[in-house]
Amino acid sequence: MTRRHNRTRAERGIPEATVARLPVYLRALHSLQERGIATVSSEELAAAAGVNSAKLRKDLSHLGSYGTRGVGYEVDYLVYQISRELGLTQDWVVAIIGVGNLGRALAGYGGFASRGFRVAALLDADPAVVGAEIAGLTVRHIDELERVIAEHGVSIAVIATPAAAAQALCDRVVAAGVTSVLNFAPVVLAVPEGVEVRKVDLSIELQILAFHEQRKAGGPGDGAADDWSEELDEHGDGARRERPPGTSEYIEAVEA
Amino acid sequence: MTRRHNRTRAERGIPEATVARLPVYLRALHSLQERGIATVSSEELAAAAGVNSAKLRKDLSHLGSYGTRGVGYEVDYLVYQISRELGLTQDWVVAIIGVGNLGRALAGYGGFASRGFRVAALLDADPAVVGAEIAGLTVRHIDELERVIAEHGVSIAVIATPAAAAQALCDRVVAAGVTSVLNFAPVVLAVPEGVEVRKVDLSIELQILAFHEQRKAGGPGDGAADDWSEELDEHGDGARRERPPGTSEYIEAVEA
């Protein structure tokens, strides 16, 4: 099935880097739609998306030839093509696992409901929160995970639990047939071939910012000696720097 | 200042891709520390971090020669070197702007406090939330933004407001001297040269997952016709697909 007429469609496979930018273009295009703009040039759209125009054109060329030379792109048409390419013309059923602070924020997040993503279930292990109604859904107990996934036909699981629980829950959702996972817990999840995991990690983003911030201030270590082994001796075997090391995992990513 | 003795340090500049992975290595190393493991090979550490060992070794080689041939890396030492490189041996003062669901989740997030990041202020525009105490901090009014930034020496701003407010607030924090921004609002922020912005966008992550999920199911469009202009005629100029387009921006990213 699929591929009926192959007009100009690039054969197989859009580069990952391009896929990651398509949602950004889509958002910029929606914003143009709202302002009633019907046509846009690569230069303008690129500016709105925060990339340069050559990159934008190359990205779009991977989807096909959807522009008009000398004119630009028709906004509505491009919205449709990108949406279709991203799979947003169909609905995806999402379950949120872990209804702590973050889980709640996600459950109430407009972005989920608004464009092809339907949050169908919230799950948690804490009896104090099971049964509560959040964002119009009743929180189910984690024991019901497999049943809930089958019941609703969940295809994307969002993991917003503490680090310690994440891998076991991931294993369970995968065993139950889910092949896409969005992970907010600060662990590297191991999954079998064919399962896609994406990770959102606040701590990592901050650390990357810190790196650049430090670089601006002039090189690493700022004041600390570069030679460590000598200091090790000073301190005995402990080898501690400014702060004592954290007691446990970096982050406990929310939990009710 | 800085660069005293230049031993084996790679001259200037660690690749971005490497910087983005250092926090992952660091977390894996912390986990090893907790388990009392003193030494680790590139193979083991790479497995824990979810990368291959050649990549890990090359990444670490950008920091210097911190391993021992035939043995591996000393965990404590490597933790210190990576921390220093990332700038985690000093404290960074963070302000969270927008105390909606997400802002609250962030304020309570262990990862901020636990490793060099100190949340010093919460700000919001909503009078109903200003003055409230959240995670041990009193929420200040957004009018006080500049004062609060100066007062606490904020160097990283976290923007967790609705999309519409984000750019204006970003301009203000930048004008107040902040050069690192972590943006949760679904907009592309424009900033002057020298200011670093990182973006966390839940909607984009989901869309990328949807793309891969769709690909597994076999090509885009799944059932929808590929030729669109004909359908355009059918529908008049509206050109709407399955769902009506969202009313406004994709996402309103939280707000009290």
Add this chain to the structure above:
DNA sequence: CGCTGTGAATTCATTCACAGCA
């Protein structure tokens, strides 16, 4: 003419494979 679409050139990142040191 003004713009898109795209080969060619370049830069950046990953992987290979092994020399060299502990």
Add this chain to the structure above:
DNA sequence: TGCTGTGAATGAATTCACAGCG
């Protein structure tokens, strides 16, 4: 011997620059 550290090889992404079409 067993590992790290790294040149060299490969592959991916970006950018350049312009041919070609509306």
